Amino acid sequence: MDKAYKLLAKQQGISNNKAKQVIDRGLVFVGDKKVKIARAELPDDTRFRIEDTADVKILYQDENIIAINKPAQVDSYDIQDAIEGAQLLHRLDRDTSGVLLLGCNQEFVDDAINEFKNRRVKKEYVAWVEGVIFEEIEIESPIHTIKNGKAFSRIDELRGKKAYTKVKPIEIQGKKSKIAIEIKTGRTHQIRVHLSSIGHPVLGDDQYGSRTQTKRVLLHSSRMAIFNYSFDAPEPKDILRYK
16 A cells, blocks of 8 residues: 555656646546545555646637636646736636636736626636536525635625526436536636535536536536627537536
């Protein structure tokens, strides 16, 4: 028995630090199960599989803005750091794919952040969730976020901040549903905690109650519109159709 990251480092011929990073990014599997804890004790003969991430693609770029189609399992800040002079206008969770916006000059960044604060940015998502959703749902439960190493949000009527999520059904497969989502606010993990609160957590989101194992949280930022810009990111295969 040895720690997962040490076994992975030996098998792949990489440093222990690099092995930890790959596990933390959610790219390491044993069979169909994701290795979630780098320090977990595993048998010495454990065989790992490392998933490749899709390429980061630029959807649009001008002197003010860059729209990226972010792959799942890539950190938003890593994309910012890779583009000289660019600044994130918002962020997507590591597992979330789709439209990610960055500003190219401070004047535009300031104006864009003001648009976000004043809820004038159109934000649309697609997700697969547990259970059957067959009608539109509006969720306005206030959200309170606790940040203690890893952020966790919950519904809190007393301390929570206003949040609005609108859900529309797209498709039903057995006891799973594909839904379109529009959010007016941008609280930490808003979509995930709101959907969990009504008994429909996003598939693969064990942090908020999903019991379905997937390679990642099945949530995709499909469209964003700000000022006179509008950007669409095509759905990746795991969102386009669930199994």
